[in-house]
Amino acid sequence: MKPVLLWSDTLVYLMVAALVSFVFSIRRNPETCARWREVFATRLGMVTFVIIMGYVSVALLDSLHFRKALPPTEGHTNQQVFYSNQVYSVLDLMLGEMGENHERTYSAPFALKSFVKENRHTDDGGMARDYPDLKYAGSHLATADDQAGDIAMNSLTALGKGFVISAILIVLHLAWRRRKTTANGSDLPWKSAYITLTVTICLLAWLIDLGNLYHVLGTDQAGNDTLYKTLKSIRTGILIGTLATVIMMPIAIVFGISAGYFKGWVDDVIQYLYTTLSSIPGILLIAASVLLFQVFIDNNPDFFEVGLEKADAKFLGLCFILGVTSWAGLCRMLRAETLKISQLEYVQAAHAFGVSHWRILMRHILPNVMPIIMITFVLDFSGLVLAEAVLSYIGVGIDPAMASWGNMINMARTELSRDPVVWWNLIAALLFMFTLVLATNLFSDLVNDAFNPKAQLEGSA
Template sequence: MTALPAPGEKSEASALSLAWRRYRKSRLGVLGGWVLIVLYLSALLAPFLSPYDITAQHQGHEYQPPTRLHLVAGGHLSWPFLYGTKETRDPVTFARKTVDDPSVQIPVRLLVRGEPYSFFGIRTDLHLFGAPGGFYFPFGSDQLGRDLFSRTLVGGQVSLTVGLIGVLISFAIGILMGGLSGYYGGVTDNLIQRLVEVLLSFPRLPILLALSALIPARWPSGWVYLGIVAVLSLIGWAGLARVLRGQVLSLRQLEYVSAAQAVGARDLRIILRHIIPNLSSFLLVTATLALPGYILGESALSFLGLGIKEPMTSWGLLLSDARREGFQTLNLYPWLLLPGLFLVITILAFNFFGDALRDAADTQTRL
């Protein structure tokens, strides 16, 4: 005989199914979710997807435009290939430059051996694609001849994970401080809320710049990364704590909280095990909508030269490299702005996905 599900299990399953149906109604939200999955997978697999190491400099290929792939050879459809290159001199400026050599055709291969890298502790040199015997730059190269495609993928690891880790840390602080403020009230509430008001009274960008300036320039890249996450987290919890305080104030009067107090449960356990889980949908939506702010914060600091440093890279740092060329970038080297396109797509995807989750969590929304 099949056991009947408990009433709570059935209602929870039906609520999740209804929320899933509401989410699927938003085409932009579904599209944003798939875009985020692709972006995070590409960041996870960046060493494998990148044809070159991000620090590898290819002399003679500085400011190389995106390499064109060719599919027709001798009037027939062919496997993708690219032309070889040769050096020549500009007849006007007499400067050396690299141009295509149609007499040399280099096929693009899959699963090729290239520069070694470490993937989850495993040392390997296998890359998804490459052009043995030539240079293939899907996004072009920068002023040092480094592959911009590889640097964009690896830069996504920093920009995307900064948002995730920053949200986790700031939400942990915000949940704890907001929960204590709303649950206890009185002096505890006053002290926490005055601290929140102080943090919220400062403009976001100046306080980011002030805190990031405290990070020593001699720190290794890994330490700078952790420092940027800490800076973003320290100023990101205040708004959540204020909103969460009001939620906890209304929930602490409910029967299940009084029942937990009656059986002698500790206050912190009541907050974390009984009150906060009932706010999970609100926290999930808020975290999704807050992630773009952390990504933009890191990009702004790196763009201004106060964030991620070489040899690490991020989308903000890549845009900072494009800034060095001034207004000539748009005219001479427009491919250097491609990391900014990834940044815009990520922010839009998070906003669409967060809006869809908010509608899905709204029980008043009609199917």
């Protein structure tokens, strides 16, 4: 195999490195560490964090890309190895043949026959319309009557595998905890985390095992497995929320703090920028920018070796556009908070002693606005995940070659008007997206309660 490094993969690795660095910086700050402990001291915090980490783990596995080597041509003596244009990931290896089991068209969840009638030859040589058997789903069964017993047996096997894997991870974590000598390490609700981890791994093992035998969530119009598309869409959902937020943060931090600290003409210019940006309809601005970027991609096909690189470039362009157009709200909040902090006595004393502007910004202003930045990061993440679905619904979102929940919802528009209704593609996308957004929102509420001084005062009152 030949490793493939997409631009989005590089950004994923950089974000993981930044996250690790952030965790180590927290450990050196007792006050910040205590506030994060408040978040994880609740069962809800542990449960939602495990769920979010489950999504992130799937996204990381789907970010390790490679191309398979093609088999040598018969009679070809050249030792040069040629590689497929299809790009795979480690997640594809874990999912087995789920992504390669293509049917002719729609099929319902766990169905053995197609959802659409086709013309078929009868035994007497005539033609009749009937539901044909699926090519892959249940192909290992001797008769259709064996399906219920086969599902039950394979479900027990899959759940057993998931339980063993989760037990190994829990035992390793327990051994690691025993080696830790930090104080107050036992007051966290680890039992809730272990239960959530076990349920998540068992569910994933069940979906993967049965997904290679049946179409657990059915298939779409082109016969692609819906479960496979939904799992592949996790990476897109995680990255669209994270990358767009990471792009938006530096702009909002620099402009917001500068406007509140320096005031004068700097404040006037920055206020003019975000006021002008806020006056433009966001959807129209994003749609126009995406279309311009698409024109650039179409006019420069030589920049991309495989089709996925073209889809990845459009994806990064969408992340950049969402980030550039979403900084105004955080900029306003940071400007207001900086205006207040810059008038406090210790900041005025620093000015009197001749401390440079840079040291005041880094030692006094930025640490005091960091809670607002962290709260906004978590809150904006879920909003940007939903924004991708809306943009894909109106046709200016992720490239169709890249799996995303927004594309699945967009395709479901015509499926809902069918009779009978094809409901499983829409439900699958909404269920996975709803779980991620709900877990993120609940976790962000806990972060807000721990880091927002107003929330702490209201809770103690």
